[in-house]
Amino acid sequence: MAKRIEVSDLNIYYGDFLAVEGVNVSIEPRSITALIGPSGCGKSTFLRSLNRMHEVIPGARVEGKVVMDGQDLYGADTDPVDVRRHIGMVFQRPNPFPTMSIYDNVIAGNRLNGKKMKKAESDDVVERALRGANLWNEVKDRLDRPGSGLSGGQQQRLCIARAIAVGPDVLLMDEPCSALDPISTLAIEDLMTELKDRFTIVIVTHNMQQAARVSESTGFFNLNGVGQPGRLIEFNPTEKIFSNPDQKATEDYISGRFG
Amino acid sequence: MSTSTQSPTRVAEEPGGAIRRNRRLPRYAPLGLYVAGIALGAVLSALTGFSIALTAVYGAVLGTLAVYTGARAVEGRRKATDRLVTALVTTAFAIAMVPLVSLVYTVLDKGLARFDAQFFTNSMFRVVGEGGGAYHAVLGTVVITAVTAVISVPIGLLTAIYLVEYGTGRLKKAITFFVDVMTGIPSIVAGLFAFALFTLLFGNDVRLGLMGSAALAVLMIPVVVRSCEEVLKLVPNELREASYALGVPKWRTIVKVVLPTAVAGLGTGITLAVARVIGETAPLLITVGLVTGTNLNPFDGRMATLPVFAYYQLTQPGTDTQAFLDRAWTAALVLIILVMVLNVVARLISRFFAPKTGR
Amino acid sequence: MTATKTPTERPPAQRVVRRAGDRLFAGSAKGSGIFILVVLAGVAAFLIGEAIPALTAPAEDVPGGEGLSGYIAPLVLGTLLGAVLALLVATPLAVGIALFVTYYAPRRIAAGLGYAIDLLAAIPSVVYGFWGLAVLAPALVPFHVWAADHLGWLPLFAGPASTSGRTMLTVGLVLAVMILPIISAIAREVFSQAPALHREAALALGATRWEMIKMAVLPYGKSGVIAGAMLGLGRALGETMAVAIVLSGGAGATLNLISSSNPSTIASNIALRFPEATGLGINTLIASGLVLFVITLAVNMLARWIVNRRADFSGAN
Numbered sequence A: 001m002a003k004r005i006e007v008s009d010l011n012i013y014y015g016d017f018l019a020v021e022g023v024n025v026s027i028e029p030r031s032i033t034a035l036i037g038p039s040g041c042g043k044s045t046f047l048r049s050l051n052r053m054h055e056v057i058p059g060a061r062v063e064g065k066v067v068m069d070g071q072d073l074y075g076a077d078t079d080p081v082d083v084r085r086h087i088g089m090v091f092q093r094p095n096p097f098p099t100m101s102i103y104d105n106v107i108a109g110n111r112l113n114g115k116k117m118k119k120a121e122s123d124d125v126v127e128r129a130l131r132g133a134n135l136w137n138e139v140k141d142r143l144d145r146p147g148s149g150l151s152g153g154q155q156q157r158l159c160i161a162r163a164i165a166v167g168p169d170v171l172l173m174d175e176p177c178s179a180l181d182p183i184s185t186l187a188i189e190d191l192m193t194e195l196k197d198r199f200t201i202v203i204v205t206h207n208m209q210q211a212a213r214v215s216e217s218t219g220f221f222n223l224n225g226v227g228q229p230g231r232l233i234e235f236n237p238t239e240k241i242f243s244n245p246d247q248k249a250t251e252d253y254i255s256g257r258f259g
Numbered sequence B: 001m002s003t004s005t006q007s008p009t010r011v012a013e014e015p016g017g018a019i020r021r022n023r024r025l026p027r028y029a030p031l032g033l034y035v036a037g038i039a040l041g042a043v044l045s046a047l048t049g050f051s052i053a054l055t056a057v058y059g060a061v062l063g064t065l066a067v068y069t070g071a072r073a074v075e076g077r078r079k080a081t082d083r084l085v086t087a088l089v090t091t092a093f094a095i096a097m098v099p100l101v102s103l104v105y106t107v108l109d110k111g112l113a114r115f116d117a118q119f120f121t122n123s124m125f126r127v128v129g130e131g132g133g134a135y136h137a138v139l140g141t142v143v144i145t146a147v148t149a150v151i152s153v154p155i156g157l158l159t160a161i162y163l164v165e166y167g168t169g170r171l172k173k174a175i176t177f178f179v180d181v182m183t184g185i186p187s188i189v190a191g192l193f194a195f196a197l198f199t200l201l202f203g204n205d206v207r208l209g210l211m212g213s214a215a216l217a218v219l220m221i222p223v224v225v226r227s228c229e230e231v232l233k234l235v236p237n238e239l240r241e242a243s244y245a246l247g248v249p250k251w252r253t254i255v256k257v258v259l260p261t262a263v264a265g266l267g268t269g270i271t272l273a274v275a276r277v278i279g280e281t282a283p284l285l286i287t288v289g290l291v292t293g294t295n296l297n298p299f300d301g302r303m304a305t306l307p308v309f310a311y312y313q314l315t316q317p318g319t320d321t322q323a324f325l326d327r328a329w330t331a332a333l334v335l336i337i338l339v340m341v342l343n344v345v346a347r348l349i350s351r352f353f354a355p356k357t358g359r
Numbered sequence C: 001m002t003a004t005k006t007p008t009e010r011p012p013a014q015r016v017v018r019r020a021g022d023r024l025f026a027g028s029a030k031g032s033g034i035f036i037l038v039v040l041a042g043v044a045a046f047l048i049g050e051a052i053p054a055l056t057a058p059a060e061d062v063p064g065g066e067g068l069s070g071y072i073a074p075l076v077l078g079t080l081l082g083a084v085l086a087l088l089v090a091t092p093l094a095v096g097i098a099l100f101v102t103y104y105a106p107r108r109i110a111a112g113l114g115y116a117i118d119l120l121a122a123i124p125s126v127v128y129g130f131w132g133l134a135v136l137a138p139a140l141v142p143f144h145v146w147a148a149d150h151l152g153w154l155p156l157f158a159g160p161a162s163t164s165g166r167t168m169l170t171v172g173l174v175l176a177v178m179i180l181p182i183i184s185a186i187a188r189e190v191f192s193q194a195p196a197l198h199r200e201a202a203l204a205l206g207a208t209r210w211e212m213i214k215m216a217v218l219p220y221g222k223s224g225v226i227a228g229a230m231l232g233l234g235r236a237l238g239e240t241m242a243v244a245i246v247l248s249g250g251a252g253a254t255l256n257l258i259s260s261s262n263p264s265t266i267a268s269n270i271a272l273r274f275p276e277a278t279g280l281g282i283n284t285l286i287a288s289g290l291v292l293f294v295i296t297l298a299v300n301m302l303a304r305w306i307v308n309r310r311a312d313f314s315g316a317n
């Protein structure tokens, strides 16, 4: 299940533009890793390069190595589609498939891949995923209604259910709460804490309290100026980052003396 | 635009201070002036033998003049110009409605004479005078249009998918440009192309339903590409990313997420593309010809189609001229009905297949 | 495990594993696109191939006996005459219609009125031919007589007036009706996209509605209208059936719009002659079609160029 990700000397490009440079980090299994930093420093870019979503953008590419439990994700014979099945992703804005019911949304990862399932089996997958996402009680009576008919927070949990229904080892979340109200945010934070027993979780957030509340380790990204590549400035246990960071820049950012 | 810069200054020139009370024409004055203009117009046209058309023309001109002068005297030059333009613009629209109404009225008026069961159940086989029908032509049109759609929809849709989902660089630019260019090919030229192609393959005297379909496909493909491309572009990228992130390959994402999301728009676009080619005459005239009997095999010889049928009934009437003209107009009526039905179907598709948001 | 490659080798994105399904699907999509280019090239190639015999034949063998250019020149004149007439009539009307629908008609019915205009575009051209022959031509006969009497000093109206009304003038008006929806659709689109900020600024300065349109809408929509007019012109140049039915053509080159002897147009001439043509006659007609193809191609490319240049600035997408 949950797996360790080792990143070494990772450079990430959009065409000729070097967006993120020289990242070395080891992301622990069964824990939550938070990524923080000012806007535009490459957090999303880095996150998307972990499950090869980055290269979906025309011209985008990476150099360096990302290894998950011994397997080189960018190896010559690694199928990016396979990588994404093992490393799921939740986006900033909830994006359920508008043509599908709640049920179909959850089972989408299996169905879209043409996997044949018995009704009982898929029922089971859907229920477990929805329970896992703390959504089951709210939607169990209307599984056949459109997924886009849910509230924003429910939609986001639906997207989490959809991601975990595929059975990934790692969950990447890019500002999953930024479009949500405080109540829904708390619901999702609780959910993350539950999920970390089973998954490696990496979350990008602009909310310091959130990072402090949920994560075990925190990475701080920064960039020197416009047009410069972003860098991972500091990566440490969350407690240390928020109380006694190694770097001056980290301390400035956290105490709000910055950007 | 020299005047455009003047207008604001002119506004400023008007006496400042308190807001002036608007001097305006009474609310119903323009209407009254137009009615008076039309009445006068009726009298004028009666001088040269009364006609509704002349009355309308005189009425519009006189009414507009009266309103303009009235406004000029009461409201000032700028307001008067504004009223004049309003009148002109409205007239432009009214003028455009005249042919539409006249055309629909004429086709209904003349076409209803033979709009009967016989028209839809009989062919022209061994008919030289009255009677007969366009059974063979209606079916021929359906067959040829269906074959055209079978050729055009996959090619057009796949090309649109290429342009939106895969295309990069020069090839994409070239295809986009030439698809645009292709929309402008005259239909007769498309017919000549199909003719030249099939002559090369099968010799000089070949006439096939398939030739007609090939010609129509040249006209239909670019329309399908353009409309499908527009629709596919509207599918939010987030949905594609959501699918990729679930480990779904790109082609399955397109087939199972992008296309279903866009299905309403695609259906509408394709239906309108069919409507566009179903009335094409010229290319069929030179590739498919016309027969009096029923031939539904597009791979074997000449076929009858509704537009060509209508054309020949009108232009080459036999001895019983009226019977031929009646059939011609009925065929035109059926053609219009077909096109309108397709337009309505297109709208219904976009209404009923649109993704349900539920919120 | 350890990569055998040095880090400076190919960037990773270029050694992507692609699945068979993906390759197949992407390949067929790309293939379709290329197929379209091939078809277009084919249109040109086949037309040229079939036109060559007419190009190389001795002048007296070409129908009409005056060589290929002698055969095609009057047709080109007729084609241009009808299309330009249509354009001159349709463009101002279309601008008026577009303004009416976008800025004058009550909001609630504006969409419906726009749809009514679009219906004009849906009517098959053969039906326009019917209408032109049965309604418009006879209705215009009095005007023909009047024009011959009062405007006869203009070469365009030299007369004698046709008694059937099946003249270049009538054809031009039928074509104008047919291209009206094309031009007005594009004009409507660009007018409605005129920046609201400018429009409101104009109104806030106390401009009347017309002054607002003159200041903020027309300058913005100008190139769109021009492009629409070019597209309409392209359509009018290539229109076949309506002309073939309405026009009593076949006479030599003349600018006279109202007499009963008119030059034919390329497209209608093909439609009328092709079914009975044989041998070199077919090649000649195809050669004339090639000329039409080139003319419309040039017009359409120009139109697209204008449209695209505008799109670069409008900030759409």
Ligand SMILES: Nc1ncnc2c1ncn2[C@@H]1O[C@H](COP(=O)(O)OP(=O)(O)OP(=O)(O)O)[C@@H](O)[C@H]1O
Binding pocket: A014, A017, A019, A037, A038, A039, A040, A041, A042, A043, A044, A045, A046, A057
């Ligand atoms: N699709 C793209 N094409 C080109 N450049 C991009 C693209 N997406 C992002 N960038 C650039 O890459 C850099 C990093 O962007 P990224 O979205 O990763 O920042 P971020 O840290 O996630 O910011 P935020 O906190 O605002 O989400 C920025 O300079 C951005 O302009």
Ligand SMILES: [Mg+2]
Binding pocket: A043, A044, A045, A174
């Ligand atoms: Mg981001």
